[in-house]
Amino acid sequence: MNPNFLQTPIAYLKGVGPNRADILKAELGIETYRDLLHLFPNRYLDRTSYYKINQLQPSGADVQVVGKIIHLKMVEQKRGKRLVATFVDETGQMELVWFRGHKWIKESLKINEPYVVFGRVSQYGSTFSIPHPEMELLHQHQQGLKVAMQPIYPSTEKLSAKGITNRVVSKMVQQLILESKGLFAEPLPVSILDELRLISKTEAILNIHFPKNQELLARAQFRLKFEELFFVQMQLISKKMLRKQKIKGLPFENVGENFTTFFENHLPFNLTEAQKRVIKEIRNDLGSNAQMNRLLQGDVGSGKTIVALMCMLLAIDNGFQACLMAPTEILATQHYNGLKELLVNMDLKIALLTGSTKKSERTLLHNQLENGNLNILVGTHAVLEDKVQFKNLALAIVDEQHRFGVAQRSKLWHKNDTPPHILVMTATPIPRTLAMSLYGDLDVSVIDELPPGRKPVTTVHRFDNNRLKVFGFLKDEIKKGRQVYIVYPLIQESEAMDYKDLMDGYESIARDFPQPEYQISIIHGQMKPADKDYEMERFVKGETQIMVATTVIEVGVNVPNASVMIIESAERFGLSQLHQLRGRVGRGAEQSFCILMTGHKLSEDAKTRLQTMTRTNDGFEIAEVDLKLRGPGDLMGTQQSGLLALKIADIVKDNQILQTARYHAMQLLKNDPRLEKEENAPVLRAFTRIMTNKTIWNYIS
Ligand code: ADP
Numbered sequence: 001m002n003p004n005f006l007q008t009p010i011a012y013l014k015g016v017g018p019n020r021a022d023i024l025k026a027e028l029g030i031e032t033y034r035d036l037l038h039l040f041p042n043r044y045l046d047r048t049s050y051y052k053i054n055q056l057q058p059s060g061a062d063v064q065v066v067g068k069i070i071h072l073k074m075v076e077q078k079r080g081k082r083l084v085a086t087f088v089d090e091t092g093q094m095e096l097v098w099f100r101g102h103k104w105i106k107e108s109l110k111i112n113e114p115y116v117v118f119g120r121v122s123q124y125g126s127t128f129s130i131p132h133p134e135m136e137l138l139h140q141h142q143q144g145l146k147v148a149m150q151p152i153y154p155s156t157e158k159l160s161a162k163g164i165t166n167r168v169v170s171k172m173v174q175q176l177i178l179e180s181k182g183l184f185a186e187p188l189p190v191s192i193l194d195e196l197r198l199i200s201k202t203e204a205i206l207n208i209h210f211p212k213n214q215e216l217l218a219r220a221q222f223r224l225k226f227e228e229l230f231f232v233q234m235q236l237i238s239k240k241m242l243r244k245q246k247i248k249g250l251p252f253e254n255v256g257e258n259f260t261t262f263f264e265n266h267l268p269f270n271l272t273e274a275q276k277r278v279i280k281e282i283r284n285d286l287g288s289n290a291q292m293n294r295l296l297q298g299d300v301g302s303g304k305t306i307v308a309l310m311c312m313l314l315a316i317d318n319g320f321q322a323c324l325m326a327p328t329e330i331l332a333t334q335h336y337n338g339l340k341e342l343l344v345n346m347d348l349k350i351a352l353l354t355g356s357t358k359k360s361e362r363t364l365l366h367n368q369l370e371n372g373n374l375n376i377l378v379g380t381h382a383v384l385e386d387k388v389q390f391k392n393l394a395l396a397i398v399d400e401q402h403r404f405g406v407a408q409r410s411k412l413w414h415k416n417d418t419p420p421h422i423l424v425m426t427a428t429p430i431p432r433t434l435a436m437s438l439y440g441d442l443d444v445s446v447i448d449e450l451p452p453g454r455k456p457v458t459t460v461h462r463f464d465n466n467r468l469k470v471f472g473f474l475k476d477e478i479k480k481g482r483q484v485y486i487v488y489p490l491i492q493e494s495e496a497m498d499y500k501d502l503m504d505g506y507e508s509i510a511r512d513f514p515q516p517e518y519q520i521s522i523i524h525g526q527m528k529p530a531d532k533d534y535e536m537e538r539f540v541k542g543e544t545q546i547m548v549a550t551t552v553i554e555v556g557v558n559v560p561n562a563s564v565m566i567i568e569s570a571e572r573f574g575l576s577q578l579h580q581l582r583g584r585v586g587r588g589a590e591q592s593f594c595i596l597m598t599g600h601k602l603s604e605d606a607k608t609r610l611q612t613m614t615r616t617n618d619g620f621e622i623a624e625v626d627l628k629l630r631g632p633g634d635l636m637g638t639q640q641s642g643l644l645a646l647k648i649a650d651i652v653k654d655n656q657i658l659q660t661a662r663y664h665a666m667q668l669l670k671n672d673p674r675l676e677k678e679e680n681a682p683v684l685r686a687f688t689r690i691m692t693n694k695t696i697w698n699y700i701s
């Protein structure tokens, strides 16, 4: 077969032509033969049985019925008209109904000729009807390709309105398979085909479109999903290998004095096993001479900060500098204060750089960074400014990465001749396997254990009309000496409205919690940083008992005495955000509470989110639900990653296949990094085509 056969523009396929080609392109993105071949059916219908009209059930199933149209009429309805055909067989009578495309349908329908009609049955009164059925004359139906199961292709309203029905698409695919003589190049090596008992590409393509039976369909699906995920992983892994070969990092050869001293004398608690394991993983990376690019995942409160600190000590022990970046000024300041306290007995210099650092201080700081007097710099985006130069930055740690863009991270690379090692810490739990496919070119470490003695936060859902009861509960807790967060949603698009909600809320809280008995702090996005800090300070010191805030406090804030988190309009928050917010409490020894407030009107998704929150505290479980609710599209990085472009595999449902594919891609590249071996020639060919086509997968770098 001509190797370029599949690149042929779809207009050349018999039965398509330029007009249909335009529609196919606009509606389904189909431009070439290959695209059509990879338009996989959404589902299949068993068309081996034919129903009699008196056997029909209002089950909503798709069925086929043989009969004749005896009468056609237009019926006026509230809006527009509908075309109704009376359809009969020897057992009874039913209706076929069209709401659109009347002219075209009316002209093509034949009265009193046997048809096979197919579609979803519904019932109105005592009459069954099929809206927009597929129609095929019985004699044509009998001549058609005999398939046990019928593919249902993705479609759009426009496609069916233009007469490109499922049957038409199916015919196109048949035609294409006919023209290609059913021979498709096999991109997988024999060794993998054998080991996994995969069916050939040709067999898979035939059976994904026109399955001979259920078993072959399942095998075709498995094979094609595997292939798709395999090539995604091939790209990610080869990219990572390239980076490790090409990009040298600064080697950390010494097991250092600072690290050991801190570990032996100043560590305020025992590390959890997970923390120890992760530090070991990072040490291994830093000890090799390849540049580290590692993602550290750990649920809120799992203790990522101490891991970051110990890694920075390693850098210092080897004569280098380190920096830690956080997305907000509040968080950066908190990190700075926390680290300073941990390092109080050690002879190290640490400084803070944020947008509000004074100019005089800044100049001093720049000098100290350049002459190497400063060991650790903590800061916000301000660290990325070109003016900020280091003597020898070897480790850059980014906390809560989802607020940092790719471009910003790449700026870190140019702070040094040799790029620093990069550790990205995130508390947004990403299901592990998803992380693997998203960040397959990063290494991933996971802290999957909370420090001992944490009491799980009790989470409840309350409706707005119970607010007084909730306030009563707050008063009890405050009486016990606890502090409370009350959080309002912040949605960028309508900042003014959010602000109003917040202020209204604040006023009503101020009425119910009057001074001087109660003191209230408020923080929102429109305040100056200095004012925010001042309010935060008061809350941290315990001078105020209530913190009214927008989601500014979502990230990282640590006030162990705060034990109640009220989330207003909780239905407006996403799951991961709710989980982050809840992570602000439960940090001290006391039992903590999270109260989700909503009105009575809730969408199904919102209900699921609230139920999930009240059911579990496990960030990974929550992330799985989130992923199922939203699909991978909204997760960070997926837009760039092109995982949405997957044609048949589903990174959530096909997790197991993903892992198998990853394993095999890894083995293959380990044995033959450049795909030079004869047996891997087909892989190389397919891989090269994917890479040069650049249609897919521009992963985070
Ligand atoms: P996160 O992973 O959310 O950034 P932090 O690093 O802020 O978590 O840690 C949360 C709290 O747990 C801090 O008060 C920290 O001191 C404490 N902590 C961290 N590790 C341990 C541990 N191994 N044992 C006890 N407490 C710990």
Ligand code: MG
Pocket: 304, 305, 399, 556
């Ligand atoms: Mg943190």
